[in-house]
Amino acid sequence: MRKQRLKSRTSLIQGLCFLVFGLIVIQLFRLQVVNHKIYAAKANQQQIMKSTIFAKRGEIYFLDGDTPVPIVMNKKTYTISIDPSLVVKKREEITKKIDEIVGAYRVKTGWDEVFADPERKYFVVAKNVPYRETNNLKNADLTGVYEQETTTRVYPEGEMAAQVLGFVNQEGEGQYGVEGSLNKELTGENGLLKTVKDSNNVPLTIGNENVKIPAKDGKNLVLTIDRNIQKKAxxxxxxxxxxxxxTYGSAIVMNPATGQILAMAGKxxxxxxxxxxxxxxKVFQTDVTMNAFNPASVCKTFAIAAAIDSGVMTPETTYYNTDKLVIDGWPIENAIKGHTGEINMQTVLTYSLNTGSIQALKLLGGSASEITYQGKEKLYDYYHNRFNLGKYTGIELPETKGSIVPPNDIDATDARYANMTFGQSLDLSIIQVASAFSAVVNGGEYYRPTLIAGEMKDGKFVRTELAKADHDALNKNDTSRTMRQMLHTGRLVFPNVKGYDEDYYVGGKTGTAQTVKNGKYSFDETIGTYVGFGAKSLEETPDYVIMTKVWSDNRKLDGGMNAKPIFDEISKYMINYNKVRR
Known part of the structure; x- marks a missing residue:
């Protein structure tokens, strides 16, 4: 009986052992097979260190003649990151120390958010930290805190071309200017470093889990801006x-034969x-490309060019000027009065007579006495389709589209189109006007404006191939010659120009525009503009086109008195600069 009890107990113990063993086997199977991926991932989280390899942001260059010179550079700084899972054990002590040493460079994220995810292994807590502060943090020997070399933008020329360049914010993102519009090209692509670490958080050089994806540095861009011309502008x-x-002033200098921007200034x-x-x-904005306005009488250049190119007018064509017209019940007067009677179109351009540019619109429609729908169609075709006004130019900067009302629009009244001939009732940017003016004087080809000259690759300047003309803006090459001659003759009415123009063939057109306030034209504020060209002779393609603009709140400024002096100074410099370069 006793042996039978002992045997029963032994069998029970053996059964329990088999049961426990079976449960262990099942649990091991569940751990090693069923849930293998889950626990392997958790192990990797504890054993593998991941960090970003930051791409080097591309630098930016201007030209000094034909030689690239750095205008935006990179300075060595550091990014501070932490492993929250390690820091959390001494969170108060470590975070306090980080704030004491590099608090001025902390990212906006609060500490509670940094530690919100218990699985998080990597978080950037400070950027653009100088070497001294980084070294102090390193000497503090804080567990789970890491320093990684990176770069910060340096602008050695200070304010020069700031609105063209833009800036890089604390998050490393380009804002405004080319830093913003070409941010992707300049940024490059960050890489990834994934390494197995030991219990002391030291990366190991062996292991199949080690991964290194190299960073792709951003492009080192060379802009078409000539540093010397930019400085003078x-x-x-x-x-x-x-x-x-x-209060405000802007200027642009461009090569009319290529569309390349040589200078772009703003105050x-x-x-x-x-x-x-x-x-x-508003100070960040590039006025030349971002602000649309009524450019005023500089647009007479386009209306007269359209009529001459269409074969309905010449500089000698006459009409009877009374200094005032009434269209759709609206009176339109000439700003400069007294040139009444039978006068020609050269006089119209020279003295900027509104009644004369309206006469060009009439002639475009096949009439000498009235504005027709055909005339409005032709003017719109030249303005919008040929001269690219009221369209994006494609320049590598943020830009406004502006607006021109098409002839089939309900608002396309005769009065509106009459005003469009002298640059009112339409919204354009300086870059649009300067590019269109270039097409008028360069032989009739429209080039899209560009800021990109090429790249620096391995220390060498690799030029971007010059783009061909986008389209023909004029039907006849001699239209461009005629316009150069008319613009030159018009400039000579100013008594002081010979001292600036020297032996160059220079021409230009003034503009004085009313501003729109609360949907109505203001009589106490005007914008002054001037656009012109410089060439070695009448027969040669101009070397440069310059447009200037000035304005102040509640002030009446004049194109000839206030904007032209900026043109004169830049033009005189360009004449001498080109002589030296030759």
Whole structure:
């Protein structure tokens, strides 16, 4: 009986052992087979360190003649990251120390958000940290805190071309200018480093889990801006606006034979390295491309060119000027009065007579006495389709489209189209007007404006192939010659131009535009503009086109008196600069 009990107990113990063993086997099967991926992933989280390999942001160059010179550079700084899973054990002590040493460079994310995810192994807590602060943090020997070398933007020329360049914010994102519009090209692509680490968080050099995806650095872009011309353009804008106590001024210099931008200046400016000190965001904007306005009588160039190119008018064509017209019940007068009676179109352009540019519109429609729908169609075709006004130009900067009302629109009244001939009742940007003017004087070809000259690759300047003309803006090459001659003759009415123009063939057109306030034209504020060209002779394609613009709140500024002086200074410099370069 006792043996039978012992045997039963033994069998029970054996059964329990088999049961426990079976449960262990099942659990091992569940752990090693069924849930293998889950636990392997958790192990990887504990054993593998991941970090970003930051791409080097591309630098930006201007040209000094034909030689690239750096205008935006990179300075070595550091990015501070932490492993929250390691720091959390001494969170208060470590975060306090980080704030003490690199608090000025902390990202906006609060500490509670950093530690919100218990699985998180990597988080950037500070950027653009200088070497001294980084070294102090390193010497603090904080567990789970890492330093990684990166770069910060440096602008050695200070405010020069700030609105063209833009800036890079604390998050490493380009804002405004080419830093913003070409951010993708400049940024490149970050890489990835994934390594197995030991219990002390030290990366191991062996292991199949080690992965390194190299970063792809951003492009080093060379812009078409000539540093010397840019400097002079900014000086001219600054000097003239100070002389006349003008708040805002802009200027652009471009090569009419290629569309390349040689200078682009704007006042007031700012230092991109100190962008956070700017209180008015308008300062960041590139007025030349981003602001549309009524450019005024500079547009007479386009109306007259359209009529001459269409074969309905010549500089000698006459009409009877009374200094005033009434269209759709609206009176339209000439700003300069007294040139009444039978006068020709050269006189119209020289003295900027509104009644004369309206006569060009009438002639485009096959009539000498009235505005017709056919005339409005032709004017729109030249303005919008040929001269590309009221369209995006494609320049590598943020830009406005502007607007021109088509002839079939309900608002396309005769009065509106009459105003369009002298640059009112339409909204255009400086870059649009300067590009269209270039097409008028360069032989009739429209080139899309560009800021990109090429790239620096392995220390060498690799030029971008020059784009061909986008389209023909004029039907006849001699139209361009005629317009150059008319613009040159018109410029000679100013008594002081010979001292600026020297032996160059220079022509231009003024503009004085009313501004729109609360949907109505204001009589106490005007914008002054001037656009012109410089060539070695009448027969040669111009070397440069310059457009200038000045304006102040509640002030009446004039194209000839306030905007032309900026053109004169830049043009004189261009004449001498081109002589030296030859």
């Amino acid at each position: 900014e000086e001219a804008v600054d000097e003239v606006t100070k002389k006349f106590n003008i 007031p400016g700012y230092n991109p390295a100190e962008y956070a000190k700017v209180t008015d965001a």
